Amino acid sequence: MADDKHLLLIDGNSVAFRAFFALHSQINTFVNHNGLHTNAIYAFNTMLDIVLKTFEPSHVLVAFDAGKTTFRTAKFDDYKGQRDKTPSELSEQLPRLRDLLAAYGICSYELVNYEADDIIGTLAQEAAAKGFTVDIVTGDRDLTQLATAAVTVNVTVKGVNQLEAYTPAHVAEKLELTPQQIIDMKGLAGDTSDNYPGVTKVGEKTAIKLLKQFDSVEGIYENLDQLKPSKMKEHLIEDREQAFLSKDLATIRQDAPLTIGLADLVYQGRDVAALRDFYTEMDFNSFLNKLADPATEKARAAIEFQSLTAADVPAILASFTGPVTFYLEMLATNYHTAPFAGFVIGQKGQWYVSTDVDLLKLPAFAKFLADPQQAKLVFDVKRTYVGLDRLGLTLAGTSFDLLLVSYLLNPNDSGNDLGKIAQLHQYREVATDEEVYGKGAKRALPEDLQVLFQHLAQKAQAIEQLQPQLDQQLEENEQDGLFTEMELPLAIVLAQMEIAGIRVDPARLNTLRKNFAERIATLTKKIYAEADEEFNINSSKQLGEILFEKMNLPVIKKTKTGYSTAVGVLEQLKSVAPIASDVLDYRGLTKLQSTYVDGLLKVIHPDDGKIHTTYLQTLTATGRLSSIDPNLQNIPVRDEDGRQIRQAFVPREAGWQIFAADYSQIELRVLAHISHDKNLQAAFSEGADIHASTAMRIFGLASAAEVTPNMRRQAKAVNFGIVYGISDYGLSQNLGITRKQAQAYIDSYFHEYPNVKQYMEDIVTAAKKYGYVETLFHRRRYLPDIHSKNFNLRSFAERTAMNTPIQGSAADIIKVAMLNMQKALQAHELQATMLLQVHDELIFEAPAAEIATLEQLVPQVMDAAVKLEVPMKVGYGSGPTWYDVKKG
DNA sequence: GGCGTCACG
DNA sequence: ACGTACGTGACGCCG
Secondary structure, three states, X not given: OOOOOEEEEEEHHHHHHHHHHHOHHHOOOOEOOOOOEOHHHHHHHHHHHHHHHHHOOOEEEEEOXXXXXXHHHHHOOOOOOXXXXXXXXXHOOHHHHXXXXXXXXXXXXXXXXXXXXXXXXXXXXXXXXXXXXXXEEEOOHHHHHHOOOOEEEEEEEOOOOEEEEEOHHHHHHHHOOOHHHHHHHHHHHOEOOOOEOOOOOOOHHHHHHHHHHHOOHHHHHHOHHHOOXXXXXXXXXXXXXXXXXXXXXXXXXXXXXXXXXXXXXXXXXXXXHXXXXXXXXXXXXXXHHHHHOHHHOOOOOOOOOEEOOXXXXXXXXXXXXXOEEEEEEEOOOOOOOOOEEEEEEEEOOEEEEEOOHHHHHOHHHHHHHHOOOOOEEEOOHHHHHHHHHHOOOOOOXXXXXXXXXXXXHOOXXXXXXXXXXXXXXXXXXXXXXXXXXXXXXXOOOOOOHHHHHHHXXXXXXXXXXHHHHHHHHHHHOOOHHHHHHHHHHHHHHHHHHHHHOEEEOHXXXXXXXXXXXXXXXXXXHHHHHHHOOOXXXXXXXXXXXXXXXHOOOOOOOEOOOOEOOOHHHHHHHOOOOHHHHHHXXXXXXXXXXXXXXXXXXXXXXXXXXEEOOEEEOOOOOOOOOEEEOOOOOOOOOOOHHHHHHHHHEEOOOOOEEEEEEEEOOHHHHHHHHHHOOHHHHXXXXXXXXXXXXXXXXXXXXXXXXXXXXXXXXXXXXXXXXXXXXXXXXXXXXXXXXXXXXXXXXXXXHHHHOHHHHHHHHHHHHHHHHHOEXXXXXXXXXXXXXXXXXXXXXXXXXXXXXXXXXXXXXXXXXXXXXXXXXXXXXXXXXXXXEEEEEOOOEEEEXXXXXXXXXXXXXXXXXXXXXXXXXXXXXXXXXXXXXXXXXXXX
């Protein structure tokens, strides 16, 4: 039974703002037939449904800001002075939000001269005094100052559909302050987003420390004499007035002269007719559907399907005209070995299903699948291609892949469940696999075959229905070429590489295993002796206790859960404690043993003695591939012990060789290209050692001869930093220098490479303006956090804006190279086979007699993949095993 | 299932 | 002032 004294107060502006950016990536999808943007309204509505259901309030109010001028701007001119203007796509939605609320039977309210916060503060106070339970919903942490025993402040996290509940206890846990003291903290630390100053050089941390000692701003100033002389004390004295002003500005009023009272806020419930009109105007079909039949909100209309029989196959296939949807179901993730569950084929809402995949081998069906002229719509073409290949069948003619297209439209939505992806595109008539098959150990085919068939038919229908709008979005984004000419054909190339697999010699791995095992045993004994007891060295917890409690070694770094025992820490302990050095050696060897020796032996396919990885083509946010089960993109190379693992990677035939080629400095070349920086371009055009060249410039040297190895090392770190979206802190950590020194390097770098600096600034500006960044080939990545008030989130987004076009364009380039490479191998009728891709490197196997050809062909194809303003450089080499490939 | 650690580009 | 370098996957431990 719902409480009859439960008040829900919503901070309209801040939640609308969060709602807007939560669906910012879909801003082009959420436009109604009148051209009005609707993303914020849509997300706000979703939030509203959730909070009404969660809190079951008896009274509700949504408070809005009345305008820019308030009593706060009267006290302080520049209050919120640095705020970006509200985007017009959002401000056009705000009036319509009031219409939505009216239809929901919810009161909207604003008050001249006051902010929404003050309305909320005043009503929360009044209601609590009258014995109400109060829940506040806001996107703004500042409101947590209102938390009391009766008042909970729920702050939106990750979009608007999740709330973090701030009770006084939760505030204490997070900040070690009472809600009241949040105001004092703001007084001292100021607030950049509201643009008031606080005390110079005092931030949250310092403020909290002071408040724990003196309780309040007033307390601090009454006890100033207790503070030892310091810069901070001087600042406190100097900025006294500002501190009290800032505290005043931060204080949410609880006595605003409201013209409404609690009695006006009784929640009446929705006016279904009004809502229907509103949703119709907004083109919110999914909400309309829910209105139509709220009781069966989750129930999906059953889709018709027919069981396919061998006798029907030829006639049914012959009856199709135009694109046909095909979907092959395998439940397990690893499709190289997964059992087949069934398939569905059809078009225009007519679906044919079967669990008998042998039907696919009928001549008519095999021909149909292999016909490049017969357009097919699928979900995950690579998976489908590999599955069919296992049945001895070929797939061609794919024109649409829901998974790939959805990924290109937004690579942040990296899931691979058809149902979930369909939902992202506002299509809800298909269940998720988890709903139908369950998850984890319980994942299994449904007992009732009809349930499976229904699910397959729903999937096929979803693919068919979503194809037109998604293809249209690709075109709007200028991504149709990226899909048709790059990702779609690449999926086939990747499938062929996975199917080819790479041969691994178990005998070599077993030899390594013995060698490693002996050395691990010796080290284990030695470590036990040094610790004077036996313990699990693999347990960071136990190791930490031994090193830092029993042996009393200095604690260098802590993690969330205890002492850090990471490489950097142990390296520093080496000089004082030999055990640290032994633990490092032990770690190195056990890593190799478990992940690589044992790990790889486990995944050698018993039939062909090869390892077949799976590339994830739709996972990374930048456009790179990833490799799983096993990961063949992180086979050790840097240290000799690990590198020997590569001796087990051998060609499939005696007398063949492994051949590999890699792009040299592709990311810096991409940067030189997109920034048009003449100095960086010159270094590449002259064929210089790029790190030495950077060293010369940032250290102001006259000749390459003056570059010491240490200078080159530091310059190399700067170059890496530049590509990652540089920060003085990151660089200082990496080089073990001060932030100041790191900043000096960065300044010097930007002085020498002015257009790189310009690029970094421009790309962040562009990300803010458009909400996304792009690669050379129009791959997109949305960066919603670029607008965040949270420094960390925003900084992360800014670095991502700088890095993604670089890393992503490099990924595009090698993808083009792979497409052209596969064609070239065919055209030259070579037996050579492309096996692996490791981000900037391609690995092949080939008869020894073809190596000379590859040495010409591979670099030439990789070089020609793209024409940049700087030359490409490709290194290559070959040998009897992967280990023996030394590139030059 | 989250965390710490460490392998790769 | 804040506290991280960008992108990944697999392993063992621990609750």
